[in-house]
Amino acid sequence: GQNIDQPTEMTATEGAIVQINCTYQTSGFNGLFWYQQHAGEAPTFLSYNVLDGLEEKGRFSSFLSRSKGYSYLLLKELQMKDSASYLCAVPATSNDYKLSFGAGTTVTVRA
């Protein structure tokens, strides 16, 4: 099975930067996903990392270290609309593409 840990809540100011950490344990690795979910809405795909390193996509970047079982999502130039839950997810096994999701990190952006 998977063990995915992420902080429960984070608060930051508009325009600031926030880093959401995710640690995972999995029997086989086949990539790590980040999703954004606003309350009562569907998760929206943000990023996918399968190799070590930083992937940058506009204001959002995602980093992966497979040897450490660690990833982070970096949100820059925070906007009020970034207030949401951010979910880290990994496939169950290297041959299995059902996703196991972390409990999510609720980010609150304050003016």
Added chain:
Amino acid sequence: DSGVTQTPKHLITATGQRVTLRCSPRSGDLSVYWYQQSLDQGLQFLIQYYNGEERAKGNILERFSAQQFPDLHSELNLSSLELGDSALYFCASSQGAGETQYFGPGTRLLVL
């Protein structure tokens, strides 16, 4: 808009009843996944279909069943409903079995 559609948006029913949730994947996607999200459980994988065949199963209750039809739409059937089945049910689709999943808007089920 992800391109995944789900109906109905909201469903209110009574304990002991049976309901069917419907999902149409994005055009070209062969794989469909069902998830349950309740306040205290987070997003839980239920079941996956790929091109009409069951591919993976999560902690899906025996009272729940699903299928994927030849036109690739999928239905999730929930029977003998209990209060604890109240949740958001999401469908997601992907092109292949291991590619990025795109989620539909969900069906909010309330069992009274």
